[in-house]
Every structure is written in C-alpha cells, then in structure tokens.
Amino acid sequence: MKKIAIVVKPDNNAKNMAVKLASWLKSKNIDVLNKVIIPTEDKNANINLSTAPSDLFCVFVLGGDGSFLSAARWINGQNIPLIGVKFGEVGFLAETSADDLFKTAEYIINNKFETTARMQLQVIVQRDGNKIAEETVLNDIVINKGALARLAKIKTYVDDHFLTTYRADGLIISTPTGSTAYSLAAGGPVIHPYIQGLIMTPICPFTLTNRPLILPDSFCIKIRLEKGSYDIMLTFDGQKGLEIDEKDTIIIKKSPFSVYMIIMPDIKYFDVLKAKLKWSGSRS
8 A cells, every 4th residue: 555645734725635645545545644834934943743654655745935935844754755735825846736636646646657766955054063953855954143233244165165255235155046046036036956066155244246056966065154153044955954153064065865856847947947936929
C-alpha cells in the first residue's frame, strides 16, 4: 500500500481541500498521513517539525511557498518527492493549482510523473569555535539588521579568501530556487533552478557598486560581523532565526541533500515564471 502525506497550511480553503484529497486517496487504497504546518512570526521560535516517515511515496503540500519550505524541512534530506499545490499569494514552488489537483494526483499515483532535484544550502554557525547551529535551507539564509541597528558590517570570505565587507541593511545567500524569493525583491537575478550556484545579494548596500554576485556551487562562503555589531538576525528559509554577533562565524556551502520536486509534463518553468512576474509580450 502506498503512503502519501498531505501537508496543509492552516487556511480553511486548503484544509477543506485536504479533507477531499485524503478521502479520494483512501478510495484508491492509499494510506494518508495528514500534517498541518503551523506558521510562526517569531523567528526565535524553536519549531520542532520532527521528521517525515521514510516510507512515504510522496508529499502533497497545500499552501504557499512558506508551507512548501516547511515541508522540505520536514523531509529532512530524504529522497521523498514533494509537489506544491497553490493556496498562497505567489507560489513559485507550486507545480499545480487547486483546480487541477485531482487530475495531477491521478498522474502521480499511477507513476506518470518526473522529479527534478533542487540544490540546498548547508549552514553552520560557530560561536567561539563551537558549533551552535546547523540548518539546511532550500531558498536562502538572510542576515538582517534590526530596527535599532545601524548598517550591518558583514565581512565576507569565499574559500577563505577575503572578498569584501558589506555595509548594508543585510545580505542574502540563496540557491537558484531561492532566486525568485527575497533575493529577487532585493535586486538579485533570476537563476534557472537547473543551474548550480550560490547567489549573494546585498540588501540596500551603502556602496552602490556592491552588486549581486553568482558563485559556483563548489565554493564555501564564510561570514563574520565586525566588532560592535548588535541587533543582527540570521534567518533560515524564513522558518527559523538566530541572533548573531561578532563572536559568530557563518559557513555556507552546498548541501549534500537535494529536495526532489515533482514536475508535470505540461507545465513549463518559463510559463510559471512569466505568470508569477506578470511579464507581458506576445506568445510568438
């Protein structure tokens, strides 16, 4: 018997659709695991998502991109494919809509689908030489100054070679998947998810020549704050946060674990991109 998980955001429309989907799957002799993602506005909250069972066939995520990122954290490096069903505002990570959900589900339970691997980032935070945090992110990490802090002064190294000290409101390190998230809003480039790379995007830099930088995925980025830094927060995929200071070293590199996203043959990346960004122009 196949086992499928349904991860759903705490939204009435999404929860009602999750009930219908669960009933439909059970009628096909499929075991269903339901999980509701509880959002939090507190970036200091320690969210225990546990870990998804290893025998899952796939995971349906009914929600927006935040729900999808939570589900990816729940998978925790396992080769369990996910499919996003749009119930959010933007939904760059959604492969289908609520209107097409059951048609898509029919394809999936009959194994008529493909998956694509999306790279993730492994992030380690060391304080006085001791590891205090380790996270895996699908979209990005963000170093952001608080409301009372002046410009953050972020010393940045690439493969242990000093690059620059960003004087900015913050710095985003993202994957190609995350290039259409906060990095894009901060002026970063859109990178096709099949390209393996790391994107560094400063947030409102004091020096206007500090532009976004794309690095090969084989590079390792190290970040430290200058002395006297305070009220600086490091967030992981917008899901979890940690206050950092000059005693901390943040190490970012490509994770050995990918997220496997289910893709449907009739949905093209560029069509989704054009629709979400509301690009105009003829079809020819």
